[in-house]
Amino acid sequence: MSVYYHKFEVRWSDIDANRHLGNSTYVDYCSQTRMAFLNKNKIGLTQLNRWGVGPVMLHERYSFFKEIYADQTVFVGLEVAALSEDGSIYQFVHKFYLPDGTHCATAEATGVWIDVMLRKTTTPPEDIMEVMNAFKSENVQTISRDFLKTLPFRPDNVDASIFSEGIK
Template sequence: MELFSSIVSIRWSDLDPNYHVRHSAYYDWGAQQRVEVLNNLGLSMRVMQENNFGPILFREECVFRKEIHMGDHITISLSMKSVNEDGSRWTMQHLLTNQKGDLCATITIDGAWIDTIKRKLANPTPGVVIETMKKFPQLA
């Protein structure tokens, strides 16, 4: 299965005083892409809100390999690195590549689902969650 990919538009506000992309912009891009992918797979913010659950991150790590500058064309790809049997805990990975195909950064996140009322880890709708998580391409 192919990775979920999208093109990142680099904005002036994404730059730091050294004229390359500031570190926190990478995390913003990853978060936005994850929300969009979940939404496209049927696990929308509305579904999560109606069922009182949402994603929570334990770890988010970015390894920076090449600078990204204004004018670069960046593709960000998302895949599932690992997921437990019921879909309640998972690790996802984003690969950010430039127009030459060079790997610029890797973002790895470990997460789970939280019950937004009880404020505890939960898998309130295991059928929906696991079916959605199975739709992700698996990282080899």
């Protein structure tokens, strides 16, 4: 089991009106950590384009424990918490730490690999599977497509005519 860590220096633009790390910045830091993780493991955009696959996030959720402020350093971890047998579905856990080891937040991100031409879920190349397997958490779960049905939200289409009526 390995954990990947990415270091951030908290910028003024990362802070919200409450003078701590803004919610959208947590999402950005997780996304950047995932891309840095892929790049570090030779799965950058060039390689993904060559394979014709891409990672797509379906669901993210967060828990916050301690505020993070401007000009602080924060480390965001990444480990694979769940993976389908074919690797097409995955879940990362990101933990946010201050340099002294204080755990500030945890994020859980569930995603799939897609064929970028067909826009459909696909099995990733073996090179990706090797990296994903190397970063599995101690308690990694094996998941299936049924796991996706347990995510809390479902599509709920509406009659589009309500948009022409104006906002009430």
